[in-house]
Amino acid sequence: MNAVLEAHGLGKRYGRRWALADCDLTIPASRVVGLVGPNGAGKSTLLQLSVGLLTPSSGEVAVLGGTPAAKLGKIGFVAQDAPVYAGMTVADHLRIAAWANDGFDLEGARARVEQLDLPARQRAGRLSGGQRAQLALTLALAKKPKFLLLDEPVASLDPLARREFLQLLMAAVVEDDISVILSSHLIADLERACDYLVVLAGSHVQVAGPIDELVATHHRLTGPRQRGGQPLPSGQELVTESHTDVQSTLVVRHDTPILDPAWTVSVVSLEDLVLAYIARDKDTRGKREAQDPPSTPSARNLKVAS
Amino acid sequence: MIEFYLDPDSGVAPYLQIVRQVRQAIRLGMLRKGDQLPTVKEVVASLAINPNTVLKAYKELEHAGLAAGRQGIGTFVTAGSPEPVVEPRAHGALRGELERWIAKARRAGFDDESLDALFRDCLRSARAKEEGIA
Numbered sequence: 001m002n003a004v005l006e007a008h009g010l011g012k013r014y015g016r017r018w019a020l021a022d023c024d025l026t027i028p029a030s031r032v033v034g035l036v037g038p039n040g041a042g043k044s045t046l047l048q049l050s051v052g053l054l055t056p057s058s059g060e061v062a063v064l065g066g067t068p069a070a071k072l073g074k075i076g077f078v079a080q081d082a083p084v085y086a087g088m089t090v091a092d093h094l095r096i097a098a099w100a101n102d103g104f105d106l107e108g109a110r111a112r113v114e115q116l117d118l119p120a121r122q123r124a125g126r127l128s129g130g131q132r133a134q135l136a137l138t139l140a141l142a143k144k145p146k147f148l149l150l151d152e153p154v155a156s157l158d159p160l161a162r163r164e165f166l167q168l169l170m171a172a173v174v175e176d177d178i179s180v181i182l183s184s185h186l187i188a189d190l191e192r193a194c195d196y197l198v199v200l201a202g203s204h205v206q207v208a209g210p211i212d213e214l215v216a217t218h219h220r221l222t223g224p225r226q227r228g229g230q231p232l233p234s235g236q237e238l239v240t241e242s243h244t245d246v247q248s249t250l251v252v253r254h255d256t257p258i259l260d261p262a263w264t265v266s267v268v269s270l271e272d273l274v275l276a277y278i279a280r281d282k283d284t285r286g287k288r289e290a291q292d293p294p295s296t297p298s299a300r301n302l303k304v305a306s
Numbered sequence: 307m308i309e310f311y312l313d314p315d316s317g318v319a320p321y322l323q324i325v326r327q328v329r330q331a332i333r334l335g336m337l338r339k340g341d342q343l344p345t346v347k348e349v350v351a352s353l354a355i356n357p358n359t360v361l362k363a364y365k366e367l368e369h370a371g372l373a374a375g376r377q378g379i380g381t382f383v384t385a386g387s388p389e390p391v392v393e394p395r396a397h398g399a400l401r402g403e404l405e406r407w408i409a410k411a412r413r414a415g416f417d418d419e420s421l422d423a424l425f426r427d428c429l430r431s432a433r434a435k436e437e438g439i440a
Contacts (some may be wrong), residue, residue: 032356166354174347174357188314192355269317 004029004179005050005146009059012045019045021203023059027181027196032173034211035183035276037200043183044080046200047151048179051077052179064147065198073102076145076178080152082136090118090135093239098140109142130161134168141172150182154189162186166193187271199274201281207253211270217271221250221263233260240276240283251276307344307381308336312353320355324363332372332383334397341371341382 003026010023020042027033035043048054049061052068064071084093090113098104109146113120116134124132133153140148150169154162170193173180181198184190190197197214199206207214226248232238235256242249243260251268258265268276308331310324319328331337344352349360364381367373392425412422 163354167351170354170405171347171351174350191354192320192359193315195356195358196421267317 002028003062003065005061005063005181006029007046007050007059007061007256009047010056010061011058012042012049012054014059018057018203020049020200021058025198025208027179027198027208029179030177031179031196031210032170032189032194033179033181033196033198034194035181035198035200036185036187037183037206038185038278041200042203043200044151047077047149047183051075051149053077054145071147073143074146076140076143076148078133078136078140078148078150078153081156082129082133082153084124084127084132084135087123089121089122089123090127093124093135093139094142097142101143103144105142105144109138112138112141112168118204127132130157130164133157133161133165137165137168141176141178143267144176145178146204148178148180150180152183152185154184154186162189169193187274191270196275197270199277201278202285204281206277206281214273215268215270217255218251218253218268218276219258220266220268221248221252221258221265222266223248240279248287307342310344310349310353312355321359321363321366324349324360325366328363328367328383330370337383339383341383343367343383345380 005025005027006025010025011021012019013021023042023046035046037043045054049056050063050068052072061068064074068075088096094106094109094113097109098106110120113135116131116137116138118127118131118138124135127135137150137153140150152167153169157165166189169180169182172178182190182194188227189210194212196209197211225243225246230250232250233256234279236252236254236258239251239253241251252274308327310327311321312320312323316323328337328343343364346357346360346364349355350357362373364373367381368375372384373381375381408421411424416424
């Protein structure tokens with residue numbers, strides 16, 4: 001089994017609005033995947049569909065080669081803001097998690113709590129945000145999951161707590177060979193921790209792939225103003241373009257080297273790459289809505305690279 | 307044992323930053339033949355980075371003949387380093403001279419950028435001269 005997550009035509013609709021639409025996605029095993037996109041892009045929806053907290057309105061999703069319900073014992077999930085029971089102590093959380101989950105590593109979890117200096121008799125409601133996140137991650141890891149899904153785990157943490165959380169997570173990844181997907185809008189954190197990227201915007205997957213490969217195949221081209229939308233050579237796909245009266249700047253994805261001497265070719269940072277795809281989505285939506293409002297998302301044909 | 311750090315604003319890929327730090331440590335004599343590099347797990351846990359980043363850096367070092375992995379033990383600095391090793395004592399003396407030189411240049415009104423440009427320019431012409439002789 002090579003894919004930890006496989007989605008085909010996956011969608012979720014609330015009334016007339018599609019929170020996620022036309023999602024085709026294959027995520028290979030043993031990766032740390034960053035799921036990025038603006039608020040409301042569908043990140044939480046995708047994660048909740050993947051762990052069976054939501055049922056799809058269209059299409060299907062498989063995790064670890066089965067349905068989310070069938071694989072629940074092998075999946076770890078930490079929901080947004082690391083929810084814990086405020087009135088229960090840290091030790092209570094461990095006991096209840098051990099009782100509710102077969103194969104829960106209670107000894108390991110207790111050792112980790114001690115190592116992290118989490119006060120075992122403290123009520124969870126009185127823990128700091130960072131400690132609460134560490135407790136939630138400790139519980140998820142003690143389940144010995146093969147696949148761990150984290151929804152914005154570090155969004156509300158200060159920089160130190162964020163670093164400590166990611167240290168704990170990455171150490172577990174090496175130790176137990178866990179596949180991880182975490183959503184975030186902090187690209188700097190993702191750049192360190194992740195080796196695979198999925199960009200979601202406007203309920204659609206915009207681009208997905210190994211970060212190395214994405215960075216190597218995207219470049220910014222700067223040159224004299226292009227008149228009248230000249231087509232790009234084959235093997236080059238336009239992501240975004242902007243123009244002043246004298247200059248054109250393009251971000252392109254390409255399989256072959258860019259040889260046209262009219263362009264100055266420069267590297268695109270991961271952050272700029274993500275922003276380019278988000279901008280492209282905004283742009284295509286703007287144009288479409290100007291033409292034939294209101295559109296159904298499934299009618300839109302966005303190229304999904306994988 | 308050395309400890310790595312990452313500069314997120316450098317624009318240099320994280321794996322390359324690790325490679326450079328090892329090269330530099332060897333060049334400065336902080337790492338010698340047989341010294342062990344931090345294990346992948348140690349680096350990952352301290353920097354909160356992806357394990358593949360560390361693996362890639364170590365592979366690159368092996369490829370360059372600067373380090374070798376031993377199954378289940380770790381990665382070690384190997385002999386045959388192409389890097390000229392600067393003796394720590396000579397290093398200290400050179401550093402002292404350079405610091406005095408910088409102070410002198412400051413009094414002459416050089417800012418960081420002009421200093422950097424001057425140094426690079428001299429380095430380039432020195433290299434050209436060496437190659438001309440050889």
